[in-house]
Amino acid sequence: MNDMTPTREAREAKLEGMGCKRKRVEDVRFTQGRGNYVDDIKLPAMLYGDMVRSSYAHARVKRIDTSKAEKVPGVVAVITAETLKTVNLAWMPTLAGDVQMVLADGKVLFQNQEVAFVVATSLQAAADGVELVEVDYEELPVIVDPFKSMAADAPVLREDLAGKTEGAHGKRDHHNHIFKWQVGDKPLTDEAFNRADVKIDELISYHRTHPSPLETCQCVASFDKIKGELTLWGTFQAPHVIRTVVSLISKLPEHKIHVIAPDVGGGFGNKVGAYSGYVCAVVASIVTGRPVKWVEDRMENLSTTSFARDYHMRTEIAATKDGKVTGLRVHILADHGAFDACADPSKWPAGFSNIITGSYDFPVAHLCVDGVYTNKAPGGVAYRCSFRVTEAAYAIERGMDILAQKLGMDPAELRLKNFIKREQFPYQSALGWEYDSGDYHTALNKALVAVDYAGLRAEQKAKREAFKRGETREIMGLGICFFTEIVGAGPSKNCDILGLAMFDSCEIRIHPTGSAIARVGTKSTGQGHETTWAQIIASEIGIAASEIMVEEGNTDTAPYGLGTYGSRSTPVAGAAIAMASRKIKAKAQMIAAWLLEVHEDDLVFDIDRFQVKGVPERYKTMTDIAWVAYHSPPPGMEPGLEAVSYYDPPNMTYPFGAYICVMDIDVDTGVAKTRRFYALDDCGTRINPMIIEGQVHGGLTEAFAISMGQEIRYDEMGNVMGASFMDFFLPTAVETPHWETDHTVTPSPHHPIGAKGVGESPNVGGVPAFSNAVNDAFSFLGSTHIQMPHDAWRLWKVAEKLGVTG
């Protein structure tokens, strides 16, 4: 009754399901230059947009003269705030409950702010037009240092907020104050500090940087006047959210907006937000009736569309003299730039920074965050991390090392002593989270053995003696980081973006011949969803991954989803995929039971088929079942075999990991060499180990860049100093260390397949590991904390200050 039956092993192999190192589907087109990125889109009569930008960080705009630009051959239109006011779009809402200028309206608040949008028939004509737009500015005093923004006499940055003492997140204490956010028990925490044997108190800053994907932000807007429909192709990590935002601000009905994110050349958080260029391209297309393409250049990317970090964290830990932590007290000064455009879930103005208790069993804690305005670019995106989790992980992991130093204790021993124990999960943290699962002791111990930690410490001791004797100019650092992430935003009870609950979704259709298409609300920007999503479905319902097409990014066809960022794809959409698969499987089981003339309970699922319990030769494969679903379904059953699932996660997931960095620093040059970097990740169930390893390599490289040199710096006039690849450190293959990867597996108990997410862990855990290695190297010379980034110049300055340079 069935076709020839291959062995179980052969059937399993053909499936290419979860756990298999399946080669990527995407690579076939990418290796041939056949990807379809936004800039590859070319439409008939398409125009090109280019931005006029402010050369000042804070200035009044006295006059904008577009007349000369309009006369440039090929220039079709020049749009300013005055144009945008006619359609009520001079300002737009931000994801953080603030508003921001689309184009300069009366003043500019950061360098390179968007002032006018020139639209022309070619890239070159648009650039010529930009050159000829004349803008008269009157300079105003600039604030770049967040510590000066709340001074009594600080200049008023946001005149539009004059008299507003309430912001989106409560009371504003000053004209440059955005919000104050507090969590935890302050009196109990203060009491713990009053009773503490040992305390540390350190200002730990995480400097401003930028996600900088290799493809910049870009879009093509095409408005069809006859149909009244807008099609918007763009580099979007969250296409559905963009559609809703465009509808809300343009007043176009949402069903007449088609948002398409084609192949996206990396995101890392940069492509979550809605930027002026998108709005201008849409307006320009509506005004001209022609498609308009906007592609930012690299300088524009680095200096305007989002930034990351810029958190200044005063971190205090209380402990007993034998090294048991008793309290954590942190105040964060958060520099949000000129407009609060942080891409966090609405109720979380400082993201999930209350994960700051990390992997440790703090009985009490208190966190207070003050957000402030400065004359810097807006943004505050989660650069390859869940919302503000990298900052939190950095503060606690530096803090634990500083505490170890003060106690004269080994940092690994201090961590092992204070870890949340395996039997304490699910664990309620002092700052309000419920950690789902973990086995921290096993993970760190495995890491310590893998690198021969004791041996390395002995070597370090010997090298330090040799250094003191003047026999070497090199110092050695051992950096440990044990991070706990919080990803998978998130449960509707506490996570939304613009009121949209942060669920995600999947629709699966099984075709009559047994192949399938799955559409998902997320959007891969390099993570390989077309490959891995099919693996989940393959394992769940028994159709080979090679026979499942995965489609994302088209809002007309994909079910509504909140997109890809904050490592939420696997925890949320991955669960939706499993749940949609299970709906199909349930119907398939009914069909199989009917075909085999047994009760459903008498069937067992085996790889790619339902078989009668104890009679494996009586079975129906998913291919058999699919055909019957469309050809002759059981009496009374709807034909077809498809399902949709919208998954509202019951909790976040909490991936963790143990990273160890071994570094040698030449004190005469400040050059740091990473000798060894070992990364153990526990992301729960592993869908594709090859892709996980690739994600870890990439995230570690970004962590290396951030900690060892990458920075968006401003001078006191507000000139951005790091806005090209000449000044902004992106490591090449030469500087990038070799990565060793390892893992443990502690599944998430609440996730349908036990997966937790991994893409961002290496960035979260990597930065503290590098920084702790640097700090550990210098610690025996009397240094407690060295601010990042740790480039050679800065490290040489540290050595000089410590009096050890040659």
Place this chain on the structure above:
Amino acid sequence: MAKINVTMTVNGEEVSGLAEPRTLLVHFIRETLNLTGTHIGCETSHCGACTIDLDGVSVKSCTRFAVQAEGSHIRTIEGIAHADGTLHQLQESFRQMHGLQCGYCTPGMILRAWRLLQENPRPSEDEIRHGISGNLCRCTGYQNIVKSIQHAAAALNGETFAEAAQ
């Protein structure tokens, strides 16, 4: 601005088109020749996403004007596969070794590796790392790109790829 007719051989075919003197070669390739596999990441010659092969050397095509390429022989990612449509070993190896993620740097990276392996058919890991140091990747951390090139080199030399122990 006046346009000039430019003629060159791209992927074995003679092609010509009009370009302003200031038109960058990468824009000419993408916009005029419609070969969009060559990508733009910075336009300042740092990232290497626009790397092509020009008269036997790897060139960042944003660093040349189209008119400078008059009469030259160019190869882009679209011309790397064999004439019968089968993939070049490098394309195969990048897939086998997971040498790409978002795919944006990939064409430039493969073009650079293609020339590198002709200059040095048996490069060491260090030579590969230096050899591709003009090409930035934001996703992979390079480790698997290096491995892909080693894998391709081994296959092209008829040898078995032996992965170095960690």
